[in-house]
Each structure stands twice: as C-alpha cells, then as structure tokens.
Amino acid sequence: MPSFGVQAEQVALPRGAFHKTPRTYVTWGGRPVLGLSQNDHRAYLYPVCTPAGVPVTSESPTDHPHHNSVWVGADHVTALLPFGEDRVEEANYSFYINQTFQGRAAGHIVARSLDPQTVTDDHLQLVQTLDWMGPVEWGAPEGRTIGQETRTTSIRHVAGHAGDQSAFLIDVTCELTSAAWPLRIGPTRHAWFGIRLAEPLRPALGGQLADATGPQTVAGIVGQPGPWIQASAEVVSGHTAGLVVARDPDTSRLPWSLYEWGTIDVNPLGTVAQDLADGDTLTCRLRLVVHDGPYTPEQIDHLVRL
Numbered sequence: 001m002p003s004f005g006v007q008a009e010q011v012a013l014p015r016g017a018f019h020k021t022p023r024t025y026v027t028w029g030g031r032p033v034l035g036l037s038q039n040d041h042r043a044y045l046y047p048v049c050t051p052a053g054v055p056v057t058s059e060s061p062t063d064h065p066h067h068n069s070v071w072v073g074a075d076h077v078t079a080l081l082p083f084g085e086d087r088v089e090e091a092n093y094s095f096y097i098n099q100t101f102q103g104r105a106a107g108h109i110v111a112r113s114l115d116p117q118t119v120t121d122d123h124l125q126l127v128q129t130l131d132w133m134g135p136v137e138w139g140a141p142e143g144r145t146i147g148q149e150t151r152t153t154s155i156r157h158v159a160g161h162a163g164d165q166s167a168f169l170i171d172v173t174c175e176l177t178s179a180a181w182p183l184r185i186g187p188t189r190h191a192w193f194g195i196r197l198a199e200p201l202r203p204a205l206g207g208q209l210a211d212a213t214g215p216q217t218v219a220g221i222v223g224q225p226g227p228w229i230q231a232s233a234e235v236v237s238g239h240t241a242g243l244v245v246a247r248d249p250d251t252s253r254l255p256w257s258l259y260e261w262g263t264i265d266v267n268p269l270g271t272v273a274q275d276l277a278d279g280d281t282l283t284c285r286l287r288l289v290v291h292d293g294p295y296t297p298e299q300i301d302h303l304v305r306l
Contacts, residue, residue, distance in 0.1 A: 002029030186269030
C-alpha cells in the first residue's frame, strides 16, 4: 500500500546559485501531492493534487498574484503599540495584498520551522511555526513581529467505493497568538482562508458547482450559509476530479464568498473584529476534500464528517 513521505525540493543549480524559497513536498507512493511553499509574502500550499496527480489549485494567477493556491491571510490587522499610560498608537497592516493597500502596509507571513509527524501510513501531520511580520521601518529594521502562528496541516488518504474514486482529506488549523502587543483583526472581506481553483474547475470556464442540496450556480451559493461546496470537472477526457471546501460548525452559519474566476473564501471575520490581548489566540479551521471520480452529496457529507 502507498504511504506518505516528506522531502525537500531537489533542483541541481550552478555553482554559486541558491534556492531562495524551495518547496517541501508531501508525496503519496512517491508522487508529489502537496507542497509547502513560501514566497516573499506568505506561506501557502501548492501544489495541491488528487491521488491520481491532478492539480486542483492555481499558483499566483496573473489577475490576482496575491492569490496563492491555498493560503492564509487577513487584511485590516492592527497592532496597538503603547506609548504612554492608557495610550496606544495603531500600526496598520495588510497580510493579504502584496503591496500597500488602502494605506495599510504589506506584511509577511514567514514559516520558521516544520515538524512532520507520521500518524499512520495513510495519515500525515505537518506542524509549522510562522511569524506574522510588518515591513522594514524606522525602529524595526527587520520588521515588527506582531503575531506568531502554529499551523497544523493533516493529510489523510481515503479510498472511495467505486473504482475511480479516491480522495485526500486535508485539514488546516491555524492558531494565531499576539506576539508583543494586543491585536485587532477585521472586520474585513479579505480573510482568513483563500482557495484559488485551477482553470478547469473555475465556474467561468465550465467547472460544475454543488452543495449539500445538489448541483448549484455561483448565484445560488454566494451569500448563503452551508457546510461545504464542491467544484468539479472532467479535467481530461474520461477523468473527473474536484475540490470540496468544508467549514467547521462555527463558520458554516456564515455566508459563502465565491467568484466566477475561481476564488473561494472561508472568512469568519467578514462582519466582526477579533481582539487579541497579549497571549490570546485566534483559531481557524478548514477542511479540503481533493478527489478523483464523481462523488454524490451523500458521499461528500460522509467525507466532511470523518
């Protein structure tokens, strides 16, 4: 039976050249199925592939270069910096856009460590520590570290009932703790988990949508609550693949955010702010079902509850 493995990206480079941000791959039976990636602004998951090796997400599309496959971020992040008794200054950051956005300085989410833990042959857990950092500024030549995150990514393989069915269950749990000063996050339309679909799954290009009630349209999903939505397509002749985005009970009551161009948001901070005093932690969770073959709503309901 295949098993999960973890290996750093290996690329032969000329003498004097170096990797700026190499990937770490998770493999299944020796085939890359998921990558832990880092760019100048965030840590993210890319590639994300089905058990058959079909990619279901897109990295850095030209229209939204800050959309990086499966990523974590938040606009409207404010650090409350004390400068006197009962007085604070507000340092405003965006951990979503790659440039200054509406007056908020672009931050960086930087992975510092990775601890892979094999649970069973078909269950792997990856624990990362990450710093949420502001830009270089006066008095902070390396940027202020305003938050520290523990991100746990759990990957399980699940065989389907039919011969062409197979899936990975990918659970991502983010625990963000204020580092040195109180934080206020949101309310913002740009948070917390973002997913950018690969081209064949985009609704604008023929990707088919469904929720727990059955086939759906973008208009039928946007603004409605629900535990999960699915995008699927016949990605190559005779082969169907798809991605299910599932929310936990705390966020399933909130309206979905979905766009024709293929972006799905899971955002608990759309209408309310989260205040983190020193040492407080914000926890957000996401489940992805990355699958080959067609799945019925009843089968998906079962997978999102495993």
